[in-house]
Amino acid sequence: MAGKELNIADIRQDYRLSVLDENSVGEDPISFFQKWFTEAENAQVTEINAMTLATADGKGIPHARIVLLKGLDKSDFVFFTNYDSAKGNELGANPFAALVFFWKELERQVRIEGRIEKIAAADSDAYFQSRPVGSRIGAWASPQSQEITDRNILDLNYTKYENEFSQIEIPRPPHWGGYKVLPNHIEFWQGRSNRMHDRILFVRNETGAWTRARLAP
Numbered sequence: 001m002a003g004k005e006l007n008i009a010d011i012r013q014d015y016r017l018s019v020l021d022e023n024s025v026g027e028d029p030i031s032f033f034q035k036w037f038t039e040a041e042n043a044q045v046t047e048i049n050a051m052t053l054a055t056a057d058g059k060g061i062p063h064a065r066i067v068l069l070k071g072l073d074k075s076d077f078v079f080f081t082n083y084d085s086a087k088g089n090e091l092g093a094n095p096f097a098a099l100v101f102f103w104k105e106l107e108r109q110v111r112i113e114g115r116i117e118k119i120a121a122a123d124s125d126a127y128f129q130s131r132p133v134g135s136r137i138g139a140w141a142s143p144q145s146q147e148i149t150d151r152n153i154l155d156l157n158y159t160k161y162e163n164e165f166s167q168i169e170i171p172r173p174p175h176w177g178g179y180k181v182l183p184n185h186i187e188f189w190q191g192r193s194n195r196m197h198d199r200i201l202f203v204r205n206e207t208g209a210w211t212r213a214r215l216a217p
């Protein structure tokens with residue numbers, strides 16, 4: 001293609017939209033997360049609930065991918081997936097996870113870390129039944145993370161389960177459901193000029209109380 005050659009090393013952005021200070025953050029990181037989420041919604045950030053989920057397997061090797069936040073269960077961050085997937089196996093071996101949101105339109109990042117648990121089966125059932133029919137059939141048809149010989153396997157599986165469940169309510173597959181991250185670290189990052197960003201970290205102690213600190217960018 002004609003034109004200037006792309007030099008990745010030259011790509012950079014100066015952040016000037018906003019500032020983050022202790023007064024505006026307050027004492028409760030969950031309320032502040034909800035405030036930022038609403039602001040991101042109002043700013044029409046696309047895929048606002050898409051977050052990077054990092055897990056580590058039994059050998060400590062990290063793995064990361066995007067999943068969708070589907071809500072907060074009190075102060076816990078809930079997403080849904082296949083319990084037999086690679087991430088499901090990693091979480092079985094090492095039940096800790098990290099989540100990262102990047103809301104670039106607002107020059108903001110939120111990092112969340114903590115122990116992970118499966119949510120109650122009844123809550124997974126309720127969410128599963130709220131999904132479109134196609135997604136429910138898809139949860140049966142896709143052996144997530146497993147190697148398949150070709151695309152055709154998926155289409156055959158889909159048709160098989162579509163027929164199987166044509167007359168009955170589609171049950172939640174036993175291998176599919178929700179997890180929640182019980183946060184013990186939540187960091188709010190606001191981009192600032194000259195790489196002098198604002199970082200406010202909350203750490204939860206054994207009693208459940210949050211303490212707040214400012215980190216250097």
Ligand SMILES: Cc1cc2nc3c(=O)[nH]c(=O)nc-3n(C[C@H](O)[C@H](O)[C@H](O)COP(=O)(O)O)c2cc1C
Nearest residue numbers: 050065066067068079080081082085086087088145
């Ligand atoms: C925008 C976006 C949203 C996604 N949401 C989910 C999700 O909520 N749950 C899920 O299991 N996979 C979701 N995925 C697919 C995952 O990134 C990943 O490919 C899949 O879960 C298999 O990961 P694993 O093999 O590490 O278990 C999403 C991908 C993208 C790009």
